[in-house]
Amino acid sequence: MVDREKLYQAILTGDAKSARALTEEALKESVDPKELLDKTLIPAMDEVGRLFETNEYFVPELLISARAMKSALELIKPLLAEKGAEPAGRVAIGTVKGDLHDIGKNLVAAMLEGGGFEVVDLGVDVSPEAFVTAAKDKGASIIALSALLTTTMPAMKKVVAALEEAGIRERVKVMIGGAPITQRYADEIGADGYSDNASGAVALARSLAAKVPAAA
């Protein structure tokens, strides 16, 4: 029997090689991939997030843990797809139009994947229409917007407006983040939530996913 605690620790300490080997071993032993994800891997990433929020982990620790998680997910994802297992939610993430910065966006995307979300990364300089298309065609129920500059953050409001215009605002939640962003700004533009860090973004996405209306 594979040692689950070792796998948990491999994610926590960012040991990608062990995380992959132990995941492989568990799958060979016919452990249910969804159960492995929900009971071992996601809790390990949640602990990484907690340590990040309490200033025990910093960006390097977060990144190597996300890398270890990714190495395990590479093995698990195809099996989950085969079984038709639903992710925690589908998030379309991108840096808004006019803004080319992606470090914060990439960190949030990695943590969301580690948190069990399916992430559609739209990249940088993303138009409001592209977010609308991702919601319609990729089934994203959460739109995550990033901006680094005070001059580009108004583009977030345009995305909210585009979702309204497309008639899908009610079924899509919008979360925002980035250096100049505040909760006040999120309220001002009608976004559903704001997080000031990658770990908090996972908790926010979970709470928003729970509020997404069931598909008709």
Next chain:
Amino acid sequence: MNPRERFHATLHYLPRDRCPIMDFGFWSETLVVWREQGYPEGADPDEFFGMDPQWIGCGGEVGLRPTFEERVIEDRGESEVVRQTDGVIVERGKFLGSIPRHLDHSLKDRDTWERHYQPRLMPDDPNRFPPSAEWRLKVEELTRPDREYPVFLNVGSLYGLPRNWFGLERISELVYDDRKLLEEIVETLADVIVSVIETTCAAGIRPEAANFWEDMCYRSGPLLSPKVFRELLVPQYKRITSVLHRHGVDIVFVDCDGKVDDLTPLWLEAGVNMMFPIEVGTWNADVVEFRRRFGKDLRLMGGVDKRILAGPKEGIAREIERLAPVVEEGGFIPTPDHRVPPDVPLSNYIFYLEEAKRIWGKGLSNIRPTSIPVRSGATLAAGALP
């Protein structure tokens, strides 16, 4: 008092006539937008706004020598892909946006370090200084006993530069994947910095301050844990600051954006004694709180909420009043907490400066007047107005 004496007195808590009136700088787009509001094309901002002299450097180059040749790899219409002089491949907007996006890096591992970067970081490379005739003239100017302006010695970076060269993700991984390589890079940079300090000071130049640039924090805290910072960087900072102190350079500051308070005690321990720019906008930093927490050992520069400059004038006046007690106490040079963005109207910026000169500068007659723009493109000095 001349600006040099005023700068020294301010940062040593000595009696002085007034606080220096200085600035951080402007987005390039800001000056373009301001031209439509009356700012004359090609004008020098310091001259136009009548500020005390600032950011005058005095040493050699502490980065790559020679640099990579800059070349455009791809034209993408509104943006272009460029290999910069530091070897980083970036996409940068042609028209807007102040920070380019990193696409790829020439530095990836030990092999690329040894082939492309280490040879460009030879401490005794004579090309770190201008050609001898030019350097002689510069030394002559900077060592004049009657020099009236302060000069800064750029002592580079131990983390910021390699972070740019590698990219944040790769350098973060290397903390765990190859710490020895990182240590070697930091030590090499320190070797270069020490060599530049020694050569500069041997020429007789005595800078008023030395400045590191790191930008290693973001809105929630540092990009490295304090533990790794202490192990990796503090020993080399100490090495550099001890050389500076030996040459009588006793003001050493770090230019670091973001939430710096977790690292500030470690910088103090490493011989740094001033932080800049204490960003209010990013994480609600407050120079009043910084002074309470770190005392007079830590000097401060920056700390003015630049976002307020785009708002009502009452808010600008309040911000100036808020900082006045720390200005009065000394050890603090107020400037906007980052470069002034284009959403700040020129008239607001002039109002800010006039208020700053009145309150922080005590309205003394040795403050140069702010020029008042007029639509024809000509300007008038405020003091010349009836």
